[in-house]
């Protein structure tokens with residue numbers, strides 16, 4: 001670890017961070033809440049809640065079309081969010097940032113706009129076995145509707161991608177590789193830069209599902225050289241219903257709009273319509289303006305802590321949790337990648353994950369149980385479902401200790 005990271009880590013004050021999240025200070029079933037369901041959605045700090053309420057209290061108006069003070073403030077706040085996102089992921093220009101409802105909509109936008117324009121029957125889209133359904137179903141829809149072929153990069157037993165299979169899987173028909181940066185089940189961080197380099201040698205475009213990575217580590221789209229990247233605000237202390245699609249400008253220029261309506265046109269006559277420039281041709285209708293104010297607040301909040309500090313604190317916390325979990329009798333953890341995020345999926349022998357989640361809930365601990373919207377992965381792992389704990393910046397080592405204690409209690413209880 002270099003000294004600057006050590007210096008910054010010393011200013012990572014989890015107790016101070018917790019004070020920004022009033023929701024954490026409550027009892028659930030008469031026990032202090034321990035929220036370990038961050039892979040599903042994170043809690044929101046006061047700063048983000050205030051950013052949203054300040055929009056409604058002081059600046060509420062529609063964007064882009066008003067000629068009055070409130071409309072100007074709303075537009076400025078909305079576009080300010082685009083500037084912040086641009087710099088947060090080091091995109092080359094604000095024109096390459098499209099606001100959506102979230103990762104799911106961003107991927108659907110690519111499938112329906114880029115996909116329908118460039119893919120034809122027999123063309124291949126390569127995914128991985130560890131994708132979230134939101135990066136599978138849009139391609140299955142295209143398979144059904146236009147006859148594309150969806151293929152999957154398999155995983156190794158340690159939960160990493162079997163990249164040796166790439167040469168066999170990539171063919172002259174492969175047009176897109178769409179891959180998660182960080183698995184929401186296994187925690188694995190995939191070597192996306194390597195995959196992108198390999199894909200670009202054959203002129204194949206690459207979409208990165210960054211729903212789990214952008215909240216948890218520094219992400220630089222120029223360094224990565226991805227063609228598309230999607231993420232959601234609600235997993236990074238921002239509001240729900242707000243998300244981002246980054247795409248290279250030249251690709252976006254050539255893509256037709258996905259939704260039609262107000263805001264996205266340059267002119268409409270009875271004979272036809274023409275589109276606004278980038279990124280507006282992809283933002284039909286009144287957007288999630290409050291969401292943009294909130295996402296701005298979220299980016300400010302995370303940047304103040306520093307994404308490298310966030311990653312390093314969470315890595316320490318996650319490894320601490322995994323070490324302790326491995327000592328719980330009957331524990332099976334899925335995914336042993338060295339390079340990992342904080343989602344830890346597991347099963348306790350003889351205990352159904354739903355029962356375990358309920359038992360933990362009775363003890364104030366929120367985890368997730370089920371297939372985590374990754375049924376093909378469950379099939380590869382040979383399980384119906386798993387329990388999953390996922391940690392974020394406000395979780396403490398003491399919380400992990402209590403979690404472990406309750407896991408041990410569960411093994412006695414069942």
Ligand code: PMP
Nearest residue numbers: 102103104132134184209211232
């Ligand atoms: N991809 C991954 C890896 C995810 O973890 C999630 C959310 N669980 C999504 C996509 C979908 O995100 P959203 O529901 O915010 O669109």
